[in-house]
Ligand SMILES: Nc1ncnc2c1ncn2[C@@H]1O[C@H](COP(=O)(O)OP(=O)(O)OP(=O)(O)O)[C@@H](O)[C@H]1O
């Protein structure tokens with residue numbers, strides 16, 4: 001096991017000008033799935049260099065950005081928030097939405113022939129194909145609408161974290177975020193307490209963890225075993241600004257997102 005720390009910061013939930021220059025991520029991509037856009041979606045949009053809609057996610061962008069930013073004219077907003085790509089099996093996007101973005105120059109990738117991988121999987125593959133190897137370590141893919149809703153979709157979305165375990169991917173909902181902590185590294189999580197926490201969890205995924213050790217949590221693990229059917233760390237609380245995690249298995253990290261008053 002390598003002992004170099006991998007650091008994690010949710011600075012994508014802060015306005016871009018507040019961005020932490022020490023972040024190891026310099027290149028965000030955004031994937032919009034087919035669930036209600038979170039209220040902070042415009043912020044993620046501003047951080048992202050590449051914006052991709054997964055099939056019916058394009059309907060959400062078209063319909064809901066105007067609801068989030070009602071100070072401006074809907075038609076202006078719809079043309080300003082133009083995705084770079086729409087990819088998927090195209091059974092959920094409305095024709096009028098597809099035609100609208102196609103006219104604006106969005107690249108449309110119809111993969112209806114592939115009924116074995118999810119639209120999110122297809123979008124992640126696209127983003128990785130577009131990213132030169134040298135830039136992949138700086139890439140972080142933010143995924144909206146990934147949690148809550150249909151449980152089969154949620155599990156499919158979590159499975160994507162495991163299938164692309166070498167890529168930083170953050171699954172987001174209005175209320176929380178999830179990402180993988182690969183066992184290959186020790187992890188340092190810099191908690192942005194103005195926008196996230198204190199509720200958090202650490203969950204072994206795929207296989208039990210014989211030994212996990214943490215610092216910075218109210219209920220720290222100390223070479224503790226975690227497994228489904230035994231202990232998994234839910235309803236934990238972050239104590240300060242830094243949490244460290246080390247484990248012999250990949251773990252899911254989840255932390256609550258604070259609602260704006
Ligand atoms: N209720 C949901 N909960 C979580 N994720 C979702 C949900 N609905 C859609 N998604 C995500 O958004 C992506 C695109 O959604 P879309 O509705 O276009 O998918 P789909 O392939 O048509 O789904 P299905 O045919 O199973 O209903 C899905 O692949 C999934 O990752």
Ligand SMILES: Cc1ncc(C[n+]2csc(CCO)c2C)c(N)n1
Pocket residue numbers: 089114115116117118119
């Ligand atoms: C064993 C197995 N279970 C389910 C599906 C169905 N499926 C999985 S991903 C996908 C595309 C959704 O956009 C569909 C239809 C399959 N192919 N194989």
